[in-house]
Amino acid sequence: MNFFTDEVSISTNAKMDVIDITDMVKNVVKKHSPKNGILTLNLRHTTCAITINEGEPNLMKDIKEFFSTLIAENKSYFHNRIDTNARAHLGNILFGDSKTISVIDGKLSLGTWQRILLLEFDGPRIRHLVTTFVGE
Ligand code: ZN
16 A cells, blocks of 8 residues: 655635646655555645636636625625634635545546646635545
């Protein structure tokens, strides 16, 4: 059995940001030369999220619009009585903070258009992603 885990830091650049982290994840995995198994990705945060979708720049703008439409800005959130980021927490709940990806023959099993995207809702910040592999 092969097991490895890494933690990587990702700088986000705006309050709401979408960052393609696919190549970074691939590089982290590649240095361990895994064969077949399962890779988990989990963010150690409550105000950002991770998703897998196309990395097309205009779609990233659409994701930001989608978030703004789903989670209204001009609402009085209870959490904002003690903090200012209720929308960011709701974004985390909505989109999720972890993903599981199969690794087959040493490669992430992603489709042609699939990219791993970090969704920042309360940036700019340094975010921490844990990558863990179990397999052979
Ligand atoms: Zn908060």
